[in-house]
Amino acid sequence: MNKTQKGAWFNLVMVLLGVAIGVWVIVELVVLGRLPEGFAMVWPLIAFWLVVVIAIISLRRKQSPAEVDSDERDNLIKHRAVIASFVSVWILLAGVTVIPRFVVGIKGSIPVWLLAFINLCVLLGAGLVYSVAVLVQYGWRGKDGKG
């Protein structure tokens, strides 16, 4: 696995971790209506730093001492993934612009905190699309990594 693939895996794990923590916070605070205590309070922080440490160690390890960080194919793959991510941002923003009209009506209103939440979701969605687009082009773990 080269640096670009490792970076995409790291990005994907961070996005999924962000989603998991977000869902957990909503369940704890909104659904169960309680404030987490003890270990439940620090597990997101431990998980975050664990992923960061693993990513740093993994990114520093090279396939060979002379291996380049990225080459022309990596740049092409990243370029296509950025375009896919950019398109996904527009699709998501168009979706969240149109959908409320049908949910709350043309003169309806939504809470202000929902705007920040929507922005965060669009950001996470774009990150997810970028990582998946990179990994799909490499063939996931895949055929590209063996030979």
Place this chain on the structure above:
Amino acid sequence: MAKGKLNNKVRRLRFDNGEMTQQKLADATGVTRQTIIAIESGKYAPSLPLAFRIARTFGVRVEDVFKYEDEDS
């Protein structure tokens, strides 16, 4: 416009050059091993500069490594 296919003899040339590994060829040409694998399997067509670097690593001409074939020919 006619569609074509870029065939290559990279794998053959690696074995003819002392069974050079994909990693050694990658290091010599300044790309990652994954790119060499993609080129060998025909999934990726390299840029001209990279094609020249690969040919020079083997000490041959570009046309001895890569061959472009029209699909309708």
